[in-house]
Amino acid sequence: MRSTPPAIAALLGAALVAATVWAQGRFPLPKLPPPDRYGTILMDRASTGAGVEPVVFAHWRHRARYSCRVCHFELEFALKTGATGITEEDNRHGMYCGACHDGTTAFAVTANDNCPRCHTGKIRSGKKAFRRFARNLPTAPYGNHIDWVAAEKILKPRYALYTREKPIQFDKKLVLQAEWFGIPPAVFPHGVHERFLDCGNCHPDIFNIKKKTTKHFEMRYILQGRFCGVCHLTVAFPLDDCQRCHPAMHRRRGAQDHG
Numbered sequence: 001m002r003s004t005p006p007a008i009a010a011l012l013g014a015a016l017v018a019a020t021v022w023a024q025g026r027f028p029l030p031k032l033p034p035p036d037r038y039g040t041i042l043m044d045r046a047s048t049g050a051g052v053e054p055v056v057f058a059h060w061r062h063r064a065r066y067s068c069r070v071c072h073f074e075l076e077f078a079l080k081t082g083a084t085g086i087t088e089e090d091n092r093h094g095m096y097c098g099a100c101h102d103g104t105t106a107f108a109v110t111a112n113d114n115c116p117r118c119h120t121g122k123i124r125s126g127k128k129a130f131r132r133f134a135r136n137l138p139t140a141p142y143g144n145h146i147d148w149v150a151a152e153k154i155l156k157p158r159y160a161l162y163t164r165e166k167p168i169q170f171d172k173k174l175v176l177q178a179e180w181f182g183i184p185p186a187v188f189p190h191g192v193h194e195r196f197l198d199c200g201n202c203h204p205d206i207f208n209i210k211k212k213t214t215k216h217f218e219m220r221y222i223l224q225g226r227f228c229g230v231c232h233l234t235v236a237f238p239l240d241d242c243q244r245c246h247p248a249m250h251r252r253r254g255a256q257d258h259g
């Protein structure tokens with residue numbers, strides 16, 4: 001086979017860069033909160049209605065100690081704010097927040113003094129505590145500005161609360177070829193995700209268990225919070241970081257602009 005002549009290679013190269021730049025401008029990314037509030041959510045499915053203040057939950061503080069799997073698999077919190085029907089009674093019986101907030105592992109849900117520690121009403125800046133926490137951790141350009149994959153090796157969050165299970169070794173890395181010309185493929189590393197999640201967090205609800213068979217698996221739906229966007233919009237590093245999923249894309253400008 002003959003190789004591509006240099007002039008054509010250069011043109012193709014320019015077209016690829018142009019396609020990437022065009023694509024980057026095309027997707028309306030949601031505005032990111034400052035790093036200390038990325039992944040901090042306000043829960044108000046039942047609170048206001050029951051006459052108490054809404055609850056603030058900071059992911060960074062909790063994921064430092066526990067894998068996503070602990071809460072989103074073992075404790076059955078939904079991967080969507082407001083989707084889990086949590087009641088005060090559930091908490092008092094050791095479910096949901098009460099699994100840890102029992103007065104031993106963390107402050108108790110049952111003590112009246114503690115109600116306002118969760119029922120805070122609104123998300124306030126946690127800048128100081130966050131800075132202290134993040135100071136010595138590896139950095140990333142978006143989200144919490146923490147490289148959680150590298151940080152996991154330092155923080156060693158608990159993988160399971162109730163069993164001695166360890167992540168399953170399934171290192172299959174999928175190269176997901178994009179359907180558009182000039183867009184380098186997205187890479188999905190099973191190995192990295194297993195350190196945080198259970199197979200059941202993604203299969204079969206979010207993804208089919210056969211490569212390239214998930215319907216409507218496209219960026220515009222990812223941006224609506226489906227597929228990779230279930231996690232990579234609000235808690236795991238955000239979609240702004242094109243290059244981390246599409247390794248051959250150039251880093252977008254303004255990476256350090258937030259917060």
Ligand code: HEC
Pocket residue numbers: 043044045046047048050052054055082086087088089091097098101107108109110111112114115116117118119
């Ligand atoms: C560790 C955190 C935490 C603490 C401490 C806590 N709660 Fe809650 N509480 C929650 C969460 C989470 C919800 C569900 C929030 C929602 O979706 O509105 C909730 C919901 C509620 C609700 C509405 C649901 C229902 O059962 O009617 C009431 C009332 C409530 N809590 C009262 C209290 C009182 C009183 C205290 C103190 C004795 C307290 N909570 C302490 C986390 C906490």
Ligand code: HEC
Pocket residue numbers: 041043057059062063066067068069070071072077078079080081082083084085196230231234235236
């Ligand atoms: C200590 C418990 C805990 C841990 C650990 C945890 N989460 Fe959550 N997460 C929650 C709770 C509680 C909610 C809100 C659920 C609800 O309101 O129904 C939530 C909500 C979410 C949401 C929805 C956010 C939104 O904007 O709607 C996503 C996505 C999510 N978590 C991803 C993760 C990922 C990824 C990890 C691991 C890196 C993780 N969570 C670790 C407790 C946890």
Ligand code: HEC
Pocket residue numbers: 055056057058061062065066070071075096097098099100101105106117118161
């Ligand atoms: C798997 C265990 C676990 C679960 C489940 C859990 N927490 Fe916590 N939480 C902790 C631990 C441990 C700490 C103390 C963390 C530290 O040292 O900073 C903590 C700290 C906190 C704090 C104080 C730190 C801060 O951000 O100011 C709040 C508020 C809180 N949790 C809210 C909640 C709410 C609300 C829920 C349920 C929606 C919940 N937690 C579920 C383990 C848990």
Ligand code: HEC
Pocket residue numbers: 168169170172174176188190193194197198199200201202203207208209210211212213214217
């Ligand atoms: C964070 C989400 C996520 C988790 C967790 C996850 N997977 Fe997957 N898996 C995917 C995606 C995405 C695909 C590709 C789907 C597509 O292209 O339609 C996939 C595809 C697969 C495939 C098909 C591969 C092929 O070449 O056709 C197998 C087998 C699989 N996963 C097994 C597992 C097992 C076993 C676990 C747990 C150890 C697991 N997955 C955990 C997201 C996940």
Ligand code: HEC
Pocket residue numbers: 068147148149186187188189192193196197201202206227228229230231232235236237244245
């Ligand atoms: C259920 C939640 C979830 C889903 C769905 C998910 N991820 Fe992730 N992903 C994570 C978490 C958690 C991490 C750890 C890094 C972080 O939190 O920022 C991660 C890490 C990664 C990394 C590793 C980056 C590195 O530095 O090694 C890549 C690449 C990635 N995800 C791509 C994808 C792609 C592509 C999809 C969709 C096919 C996807 N993820 C779906 C939660 C998820």
Ligand code: HEC
Pocket residue numbers: 020023024025027176177178179180183186212217218219220228232238239240241242243244245246
């Ligand atoms: C969390 C991982 C992830 C991030 C971050 C990400 N993408 Fe994607 N992207 C994907 C996946 C997965 C596909 C679909 C691959 C397939 O078709 O199977 C895709 C496909 C695409 C496509 C092809 C058209 C389509 O809709 O399928 C374009 C264009 C694209 N991405 C651009 C971008 C740009 C620009 C950014 C940064 C703003 C970005 N992506 C960030 C995972 C990601």
